[in-house]
Amino acid sequence: MNIIEIRGLTKDYPLGKTIVHALRGIDLSIAKGDLVSVMGPSGSGKTTLLNVIGCIDLATAGSVKIGDRELTALDDKQVTDLRLHRLGFIFQTFNLIPVLTSTENVEFPLLLQKRLDRKEIRRRAEKLLDDVGLSEYRRNRPSELSGGQRQRVAIARALVTHPDIVLADEPTANLDSATGASILEIMKEMNAREQTTFLFSTHDKNVLKYARTVVNIKDGLIDGN
Amino acid sequence: MRLLLIISLRNLFRQKRRSALLGAAIAIGMAILVIANSFSHGISDLLFNRILAFVSGHVSVAFTQNGNAMRPYFRDGERLMETARRAFPEGSRVTEGVGLFSRAIGNGRSDNVILVGMDTRSKATKKQVADLKANFRMVQGRYEDLQRDDIENPVLVASDKAEYLKLRLGDAVKVRFQDIYGRSQAASLTVAGIFHPANVFMSAPVFLDLRVVRRLAGYGQHDIGQIYVTMPDPKAHAVEAADRLHGMLHPPLAAAFGRLEKAARGAGAQSAGVQAAVGRRAGTQPAAGEASVGQRAGAQPATVLGFRVDSSSLSGLSRLLKPYLPAAMDSLRRTDVLIDHALADSLGLHVGDRCLLRYRAKHDTGEGVADLKVTAVLADNPMVSGHAILVNDKDFYAFYYAEWPLAPTREQGAFLPDSGNALYPFLCREWNLLPRTRTTEELRRKYQDIPGMKSHATTVDVQTMYESASMVVKLEYALNLITLAAVLILFFIIQVGVINTLRMTIRERTREIGTIRAIGMQKSSVRSIFMLETFFLAWFACCAGLALAFVGMALLHLIPFHMEGNPLGMLLVDGHLYFKSNPWGIIAYLALILAIAVGTAWFPSRRAADLPAAEALRHYG
Known part of the structure; x- marks a missing residue:
């Protein structure tokens, strides 16, 4: 069963006086529970593809479905809700909220959902921090953590809502190879344990071994699967 | 909401210097407002509550x-x-x-x-x-x-x-x-x-x-x-x-009811024209030549009513009574005493005769006496349904106030016209109630108009200290207005400060905004974060400003002034400036400042909330 169905996706955006054709007609299906790596050089359209799948950017044309929901038919509020309840994000630069502690950062999406009580939210956040090996850093703010630790907090934040899909844009780009490897190991482990679909972009061929499916992208087109 | 509060508060302390500078400007503005308001309120309190009251x-x-x-x-x-x-x-x-x-x-x-x-x-x-x-x-x-x-x-x-x-x-x-x-x-x-x-x-x-x-x-x-x-x-x-x-205090109709008798001809040293007797206190003896006490044979029950003599009332009453006045009389005069035909006949009274009304006084156990000289006899008419005498304002109040009559009743047989009687608007009341006024100027005009009323009735005037000294209220208002105008300029500067601060803050936190939007925060919540930040900044600054104001007032109060003989000395209490804080004024200023700050924050906050998440995440500031 496919969790993501993309047909004829194009994305153009203006850059000064010119129009950049970031995606030129992508067709892609991703099965639920897969661990997918989107490979390609810089400027190939990896991040744009992830942004469109993650509903933080709008497609110029084409169809994008998450489960049975067609993204192009949703308004801003519905798209925001979809992001909150069905998607998790891991960013290259971690993007933690600097004024919140590790635990609060992980709790953040659950607090926005307003579905669980405070105790359950705290329990889940702490459990996930334990899972990523940060139980000692619960009260630390992002500025007091190393890059690897921050990215682990980001992974915990992305997983805390039990999303259908976790999108990770170059999650290891700002980390040394050992730390990057540990992060990918965690993602692989979570994928296996939670059956969460992981889609991460990278230009590092060394990380391919962690992926079950590899999608090559070049000049805004799928170059091979 | 708790999450938004936490983020807003912590963000506020993230940029300490910037928040402190903007907060200081707001605090100083608030302090000036409170001090100036307390000073003007102090003047008002001093004059109203400590002096006028x-x-x-x-x-x-x-x-x-x-x-x-x-x-x-x-x-x-x-x-x-x-x-x-x-x-x-x-x-x-x-x-x-x-x-x-x-x-x-x-x-x-x-x-x-x-x-x-x-x-x-x-x-x-x-x-x-x-x-x-x-x-x-x-x-x-x-x-x-x-x-x-x-x-x-x-x-x-x-x-x-x-x-x-x-x-x-x-x-x-x-x-x-x-x-x-x-x-x-x-x-x-x-x-x-x-x-x-x-x-x-x-x-x-x-x-x-x-x-x-x-x-x-x-x-x-x-x-x-x-x-x-x-x-x-x-x-x-x-x-x-x-x-x-x-x-x-609307005055009832003034009337004296008692027994009327004809006075002996030539009795009493009355001057020319129609004269009213002065009421007499209980126990005093009748004047020489007066008819003896009212219970004597021939006395008739009668009601004495006064009529108004201002030009408008006099001409109105003249028109009304013209058909019933003697043919020789063109109009009613300010000095007339009119007796109804039946009463005059029963007592054998004619024009020029004197008569005495003996009535029960309100305050003493004895009687009052009205000594009246008839100037005209009224023919039978539908307006006067009992034994009645209509007396001009001056003569009426002369005896009425000398010995206040006990209020008569219809049950006693008194003739008391109701408001449906055409005579009613022209009859005297127990006193003249002056209209209420709202300002010192209106009050002054009201007192200027009293002589034009041509009435000898006591005037009764209800006034508050706010109209008897409305200039003080105006002074307080003007002082507050001047202060507010000055401080609004200060707040314009604060507005610019708030806008610039928020623009810088939003620019610095663009990626953060992109992140929270990407995670799933709605636009309204993003907007709220920035508005709450501004609200808290203004709130803390106002509290600090309030504390500053009270310290300032305490220090200013310590300074002694020597203003003997100087009219400005009225602004001092024991030679010191007097401040009285006005809680509602402070609340109003607080609300105003918060409204200005939050209102100013609205547009930058909305712009932050409307940032496209993807674009915000691409931002490197």
């Missing part, structure tokens, strides 16, 4: 005879006092006020003073006693000495007045004045106490026991000078209560 009450009922403010009395005093007590809320104090302008002669020097009566015997609340003590800080003697009977007319004198008149404790001071009847009088007072005046207004009067001033001024047992009412929270309730009292 003390001198004339929050609400007063003033009386004049023929518009003469030097004749302030009302003959049926207790009745109006009782009405006033019913009109005001619990906690109000209704007292009689009497003041008398006089010339005081001290030891080798003289000066104008006002003799003010203090009601030392009525019950007072703790606050009223405290206010009194604050006004009378005795240097020598005691406030209670005003009640002493072993001292001749004891008075309290302000220390500077005592110094000017070279008076010491126990000294006699002579005063010359006119009593309420306009007669020149003199009296000797004894200095029973000297006090330090809390403000310049306490220097001019000398204070006596109310009973003493009443006696000196010539007030009778049932007379009253003025009514002063002090009440809780006068600013909120005084005008409303005064309006209520005014509504309760």
Whole structure:
């Protein structure tokens, strides 16, 4: 069963006086529970593809479905809700909220959902921090953590809502190879344990071994699967 | 919401220097506003609550005879006092006020003073006693000495007045004045106490026991000078209560009912024209030549009513009565006394005859007597359905106020026209109730118009201190307006500060905004974060500003000013600036500042919330 169905996706955006054709007609299906790596050089359209799948950017044309929901038919509020309840994000630069502690950062999406009580939210956040090996850093703010630790907090934040899909844009780009490897190991482990679909972009061929499916992208087109 | 509060508060402390600078500007603005407001409110409080309330009450009922403010009395005093007590809320104090302008002669020097009566015997609340003590800080003697009977007319004198008149404790001071009847009088007072005046207004009067001033001024047992009412929270309730009292003081029709008899021809030394007798107190003997007491044979029950003589009323009544007046009379005159045909016939009265109405007086067990000279006999008419005499305003009030008649009833057989009777609008009332006014200017015009009323009725005027000194309210308003205008300029600068601060903040936090939007925060929540940040900044700054204002006021209050003889001295209390904070004013300023700050934050916050998440995440600031 496919969790993501993309047909004829194009994305153009203006850059000064010119129009950049970031995606030129992508067709892609991703099965639920897969661990997918989107490979390609810089400027190939990896991040744009992830942004469109993650509903933080709008497609110029084409169809994008998450489960049975067609993204192009949703308004801003519905798209925001979809992001909150069905998607998790891991960013290259971690993007933690600097004024919140590790635990609060992980709790953040659950607090926005307003579905669980405070105790359950705290329990889940702490459990996930334990899972990523940060139980000692619960009260630390992002500025007091190393890059690897921050990215682990980001992974915990992305997983805390039990999303259908976790999108990770170059999650290891700002980390040394050992730390990057540990992060990918965690993602692989979570994928296996939670059956969460992981889609991460990278230009590092060394990380391919962690992926079950590899999608090559070049000049805004799928170059091979 | 808790999440938004946490993020907003923590973000506020993230940029300490920027927040501190903007907060300081808001705090200073708030402090200026509060200090200026407290100063203007202090002036208003000083004049209204410490001076005017003390001198004339929050609400007063003033009386004049023929518009003469030097004749302030009302003959049926207790009745109006009782009405006033019913009109005001619990906690109000209704007292009689009497003041008398006089010339005081001290030891080798003289000066104008006002003799003010203090009601030392009525019950007072703790606050009223405290206010009194604050006004009378005795240097020598005691406030209670005003009640002493072993001292001749004891008075309290302000220390500077005592110094000017070279008076010491126990000294006699002579005063010359006119009593309420306009007669020149003199009296000797004894200095029973000297006090330090809390403000310049306490220097001019000398204070006596109310009973003493009443006696000196010539007030009778049932007379009253003025009514002063002090009440809780006068600013909120005084005008409303005064309006209520005014509504309760609408005067009823004035009428005297008794037995009318023909007086012996040539009796009484009456001058030419129609003359009214003066009512006579119970137990006094009839004037020489008057017919004897009313129960004698031939006396008829009759009602005497007054008619108005202002031009409009006189011409209206003339038109109304013309068909029933003797053919020789073209119109009604200001001096007429009209007797109805049946009554004249039954007593054998003709034009030029004198008659006496003997009636029950209200305040004494005896009778009042009205001595009237008939100027015309009215033919039978549908407006007068009983034995009645219509007397001109002047002659009517002359006997009416000399001996206030007991209110007649229809059951007794009195002729009391109701409002449906065509005569009704032209008939005299027990007093003239002046319309309520809202400003000092309206009040002044009202008193200017009294002579035009051509009435000898006592005027009754209900006023609050806010209209008798509306210029103080205007002064306070103007001061607040000037301050507000000045501070609004300051707040324009603050607005620019808020906008710039937020623009910088949003620019710095663009990626953060992209992140929280990507995670799933709605636009409205993003907007709220920035608005809450501004709200908290303004709130903390206002609190700091408030503290700063109170410290500032305390320090300013410590500075002594020497303004003796300077009119600006009225703004001081004991030679120091006087501030009185106004909680509602502070709340209003707080709300205004918060509204300006949050309102200013709205647009940058909305722009932050509308940032496309993908674009925000791409931002490198």
